[in-house]
């Protein structure tokens with residue numbers, strides 16, 4: 001079955017669009033809305049990269065299950081703790097209690113403080129890697145891009161960088177998630193802003 005979420009191989013986009021919020025974190029106007037970007041790697045071991053705002057959890061879970069059905073998710077990789085990325089951690093943990101959370105030494109205290117989530121952890125530092133089967137992921141610390149705990153995950157197998165907020169801007173993803181198949185004009189001004 002062909003998935004509408006496929007980026008490349010078994011890497012899927014499972015993010016959601018928010019067209020309801022007027023201001024991001026109550027401060028930043030959102031004339032074009034905002035997307036919460038999360039990715040699912042459907043390998044021998046399944047990994048979820050970042051999550052979405054908690055308000056969109058039902059849609060999010062549906063998108064995940066459209067890819068993996070009732071298979072468990074083995075790893076939840078947290079590149080960034082800002083709530084538009086991390087907001088669904090607690091609910092993901094409730095639905096997948098065996099999930100192992102992947103983060104760096106800054107991440108776990110924030111997860112417990114923000115969401116009261118503890119449990120099995122995989123602590124990574126600069127250059128560490130995680131093999132899912134076909135995919136080999138390597139982690140790079142990027143503190144203050146844009147919070148102290150931020151890191152990036154590089155899929156060395158398919159050459160995909162999961163960059164968190166590193167190149168981020170506001171705006172929904174209308175009709176797709178690959179820049180080669182979208183009109184990206186509206187994002188440039190947003191990126192400058």
Ligand SMILES: [Fe+2]
Nearest residue numbers: 080082146165
């Ligand atoms: Fe951020």
